[in-house]
Amino acid sequence: MITLDLSEAVRGCENIQRRLSEITHVVDHAGDLMEHWERLMEEGNRHGILAGTDKDGDPMIPVTYRPTYAQKRAIYAGTAKPILPTLSQRLGQHPRKMRGEFYGRGEHMSGLNNNLTSAEYRRLDGPPLAPRRQFSRVITNVETTSFQPEEHGYWLVTLTWKQVVSKTGYSFLKHLFDGDPPQPGPRDLRGVRPDDVAKMQATILPWAKLTIRELWRETI
Secondary structure, eight states: OOOOOHHHHEEEEEEEEHHHHHSSTGGGOOHHHHHHHHHHHHHHHHHHHTTTTTTTOOOOOTTTOOHHHHHHHHHHTTTTOOOOOTTTTTTTTOOTTOOOOOOSOOOTSGGGGGGOOOHHHHHHHOOTTTTTTGGSSHHHHHHEEEEETTTOOOOEEEEEOSOOOOOHHHHHHHHHTTOOTTTOOOOOOOOOOOHHHHHHHHHHHHHHHHHHHGGGGGGG
């Protein structure tokens, strides 16, 4: 869990601190800011995965069985081309979409629950956990929420992966994140990358100034 503190973000700005303190339950007015944070977290998840990094922004352990031996020979020979997802593997969606659409349980063009075959996994050359790049479920099946767990209290912003399951309905991502055998090690996405935390932190002061302009004079 990552904690971002309003008071820390406006430290040193005495006028802003004073005026915020005069607005009753000022944190209740942060709903739009939290929705923006949701978008930053979703975008950070997508960009980080496509760059092959984990929750800390560090490179994830490479996948050794992708690409195939024949592809590796072609890469060495300089004749290889990127192996892009097929029309069925991207569920009929345009290849230039920034993020694929959510697909959960049920029959789909790319198999039950949007699972690939072993042969498809081995052929595709996307980054770890995302062989289909932006059409992979670690990107498409992300769901974000924001809410106040208590009246006039702090906010929680969450990012989860919804219905990333095997053909039998088993949720397997936790094993990939933990690096359970036979995995070579963890490829953990459960967190917010440092660059994205900085982006979120940077939005607090502008939000505070806007909130003061909109609400402070009502308190006088």
